Amino acid sequence: MEQEIVLNSHNKQEEPRMHSAEHLLNGTMVKMFGCKRSRNTHIERKKSKCDYPMPAPLTQEQLQELENTINNVISKNLQVSYEYMPASEAEKLYDLDKLPDDASEMLRIVHIGDYDSCPCVGAHVESTNEIGEFRISSARYQDGVQRIVYRLSAPE
Numbered sequence: 811m812e813q814e815i816v817l818n819s820h821n822k823q824e825e826p827r828m829h830s831a832e833h834l835l836n837g838t839m840v841k842m843f844g845c846k847r848s849r850n851t852h853i854e855r856k857k858s859k860c861d862y863p864m865p866a867p868l869t870q871e872q873l874q875e876l877e878n879t880i881n882n883v884i885s886k887n888l889q890v891s892y893e894y895m896p897a898s899e900a901e902k903l904y905d906l907d908k909l910p911d912d913a914s915e916m917l918r919i920v921h922i923g924d925y926d927s928c929p930c931v932g933a934h935v936e937s938t939n940e941i942g943e944f945r946i947s948s949a950r951y952q953d954g955v956q957r958i959v960y961r962l963s964a965p966e
C-alpha cells in the first residue's frame with residue numbers, strides 16, 4: 811500500500827555540508843564523551859557552532875582527537891541514506907527530545923553510513939567526501955556548556 815509521507819517543513823535553509831558535519835560532530839560527541847546531541851546549534855556557511863552540556867571542559871588533546879575522528883569518518887566516503895518510520899517506532903531507537911512538538915507522525919531517519927543515525931528533515935550531502943576537512947576553530951567552556959565552533963575546508 812502506498813502511503814503519502816508528510817514531513818514538517820524545515821524552518822531554515824541549511825548548508826548541506828555544514829549541516830552534515832553537524833551530524834558527524836553530534837554522533838562523535840555522543841560516542842566519545844557520552845553527552846547528548848546538541849540542542850543549541852547555529853549553522854552557517856562559513857562557521858558553525860554547537861553547544862553541549864558537559865560536566866567538565868574538553869582538553870586540547872580531546873578536541874584534537876575529536877577533530878581527527880571526524881576527519882577519519884569523512885575520509886571513509888560514507889553514503890547518506892534515508893529511512894522513514896513512525897514516530898512511535900523511532901522513539902524506541904532515537905532521542906526525539908529535539909524534535910518540535912508538532913513533528914509529523916512519520917519521521918525521516920538520516921543514516922550516515924553505519925556511523926550515525928538520527929531523525930532529521932534537513933538537507934544533507936550524498937556522501938561524506940563532499941563535506942571537506944573538518945576543523946575546530948575554537949572551543950569554549952562556560953556554565954557547564956562546551957561550545958565547539960568549526961569550519962570546513964573546500965572538498966578536494
Ligand SMILES: [Zn+2]
Nearest residue numbers: 920930931932
Ligand atoms: Zn540533518
